[in-house]
Amino acid sequence: MRRSFAFTCTLLIIGWLLVAIACVQVPAYTFWPATFGALTLPVALVLNLLAVGYWLLRNWRVATLPLLVAILTWPHFQRGLALHPLRVAPASTAPGQRVRVLSANVRIFNVYPQLRDAELNSSRQMIQWLADNPADILCLQEFYNEPRTSTSKEKNIFNSVERIGEQAGRQSFVSRTLTNRVGAEFGIAIFSRYPILRRGTVSFGKLSQNHAMWVDLRLPSADTIRVFNFHLQSMSLDERDIVDSYSSKAGFKRKGLGLMRRFKRGAVARSWQVDTLVRRFERSPYPLLLCADLNDLPYSYSYDQLADRFQNAWASVGNGFGHTYHGQVPLLRIDNQFAGPEWLVDDIWVHYEIPYSDHFPSTVTYRLPPK
Incomplete structure (x- = not known):
């Protein structure tokens, strides 16, 4: 009787697992409840x-069923918790052109009053760290710049394009979503030590400041590559509300439904945004x-559409959760890097030692083998 109940539970778990995987592949703009099933x-x-x-201890023959399911769904497990304990990074002499890419949501360099600290130290240190960083390509979201023409009194601190770009020997491309009354610029940016041959942007509509940008770069190997930097729709969830919602039953009643409605709206927007980008990727x-900055979890439609077509850097060579969100909600990886099938992913590092933003930067070393 006990074994019969356990076997029924096992079948239900497998059924649940298959339905959840199916939900991951459904865009929220066609059927939004699938978003919550995917979670x-x-x-x-x-x-x-x-x-x-359980079944290995009880009956190894029955264990083959959930074991087979585990093997087939292992790539989905790796999306959230990557395990490569025996992996050794390739030698520096391995053939191919190496490219180091840093991606970071810099939270407008903490320019807003509620984000600032004494003497703007975190802003100075964040910009200086990026300027000194040895990465070949920097992709920055929630970027902020005060050019020389700005009337701001602090333009010598926030002249980030000049300091991260020209003074550090990099070419720059800033895609602006807003220029305020003092001439300061908000948007996303790419900085490159390689020549920028072409550039462009992908809009997600007039009602959204979220968008994408791309550049074509010429490598020393004479290969041309295309780099996309994009920022999908925000979850629009307040961290304090999330903590309150799961801290007590009353907190869930008070905050939970509102959070779910906002998450639904964000998921709908992100699903059509990523579909727009995938069509552009396929033409490269x-x-x-x-x-x-996907603003979405590894168990989401947005992530799934990218992971089905590209290598996720963390899932390929990382170990652990690789969380990039720097806040009270733990173990969230909402920032990601992906590479096409032509690339080899040599190494990845999440910079937990850089605490200036609410996102941790990540650096990935890629290698493009000789043709």
Whole structure:
């Protein structure tokens, strides 16, 4: 009787797991409830692994069923918790052109009063760290710049294009979404030590400041590559509300429904935004590298559309959760880098030692093998 109940539970877990995987592949703009079904995928994956352990102790023949499911769904497990304990980084003499790419949401360099600290130290240090960084390509979201023509009194601190770009030996491309009354610029940016041959932007509509940008770069190997930098629709969720919602039953009643409505609206926007980008990616004549603040989890339609077509850097070579969100909600990886099939991912590093923004930067070393 106990084994019959356990077997029924195992079948239910497998069914749940398959439905959750199906939900990941449904865009929220066609059926938004699938978004919340997809969020249960990590729970179903863990329960299936527990079922494997249970049946290995009880009946190894029955264990083959959840074990087979675990093997087939392992790439989905790796999306959230990457495990490569025995992996050794390739030698520096391995053939191919190496390219180091840093991606970071810099939170407008903490220019707003509620983000500032004494003497603007975090702003100075963040800009200086980026200027000194050895990466070949920098992709920055929530970028902020005060050019020399700005009337701001602090333009010598926030002249970020000049300091990260020209003074550091990099070419720059800033895609502006807003210029305020003192001439300061908001948007996203790409900085490159390689020559920028062409550039462009991808709009998500007049009602959204979120958008994408791209550049074509000429490498020393004479190869041309295309780099995309994009920032998808925000979750629009207040961190304090999230903590309150799961801290108590009353907190969930007070905050939970509002959070779910806002998450739904964001998921709908992100799903059609990523579909817009995928169509652009498919037209690229060059090897692709993608840097993004997805504002979405590895168990989402947005991530799935990219992971089905490209290598996720963390899932390929990382170890652990690789969380990039610097806040009270733990273990969230909402910032990602992806690479086309032509690339090899040699190494990835999330910079937990850089605490200036609410996102941790990440650096990935890619290698483009000789043709």
